[in-house]
Amino acid sequence: MKQISFSGLMTYIRCPEHYLFHYVLGVVKSPRKVFKHGFALHETLQYHFEQKKEDGNGLKLVEAQEFFVESFGNALEEYKQELEQARPFLTREYLSKERNIKVGDMIDTGLQGLETYFKRLNPYIEPDLVEASFAFAVRPNLELVGRIDMTDTKGVIHELKTTRVTPNTQDVRTDPQLAIYQVGYQSITGQASRGISKDFIVLSKNNSKIVRFRVVRPFIDKKTVLRNVATIMDAIQRNIFYCLHPADSWICSKEWCGYYKFHQELKRIGFPAFMAKYAGSPRKQTRRWRYKTRS
Ligand code: SF4
DSSP: OEEEEHHHHHHHHHOHHHHIIIIITOOOOOOOHHHHHHHHHHHHHHHHHHHHHHHSSOOOHHHHHHHHHHHHHHHHHHHHHHHHHHGGGSOHHHHHHHHTSOHHHHHHHHHHHHHHHHHHTGGGOOEEEEEEEEEEEEETTEEEEEEEEEEETTSEEEEEEEESSOOOSOOGGGOHHHHHHHHHHHHHHSSOOSEEEEEEEEOOSSOOEEEEEEESSOSSOHHHHHHHHHHHHHHHHTTOOOOOSOTTOSTTSTTTOTTHHHHHHHHHHOHHHHHHHHSOOHHHHHHHOTTOOOO
């Protein structure tokens, strides 16, 4: 049975080239402090939800804040190692942007974000499933595997996100991620979810807030989810990895994209030559990719 992970699938949806570099060629993911920060907040709230499910209370705010600071500290240690591994293929602009991000400010916003979450949202959520694994067949011999952040005892799926920019009228009904969670929920519990909530903690040093988008069910039904996932798998198997961003997109810039050098080389020499250079025999690959790991 072939499998595709939810994170791999979302990577392809956001950027097929990114999928090629990381999942096909095994180049390490570009380390970013902001990802480590998001990870530490996620880990803190996950631990809190697990505890709350057990004892009905979970962590106190101050405990959650201590947990976050420790988790972020550990993640930053990993970040340093990952940065050294990735340094040869990162641009000067990317490295300079990373250097200018202040860890102290990130800790302050994280602490504020947790305080806001505990005041505004925590009293209203009773966790049921926490980081629950799902797997469902997309078609014969192809399975999608992933995890749902959390569901509550009323059968509502919660996807918790942290952001620095207030999301505006984002329509969760067309979000493919949530549509997949809904199918995943059904595969775990045998029942349809009662609703889906995308809960954002908008981080700011002085004015963190919660923004939520809730719907009963997403626009995309199960049949469409399965068809889209199968189409993406077919595209991957046929080596279709186009850059789909507009030429002037900020995402495809030296500052933001950790794969910018590969992107430029792929554009310059073309796909066959690029693959011949980087996806040769396993021995050749090991020599070439000193900093290669698979996640
Ligand atoms: S430069 Fe653009 S298309 Fe290429 S990997 Fe980066 S984000 Fe994706």
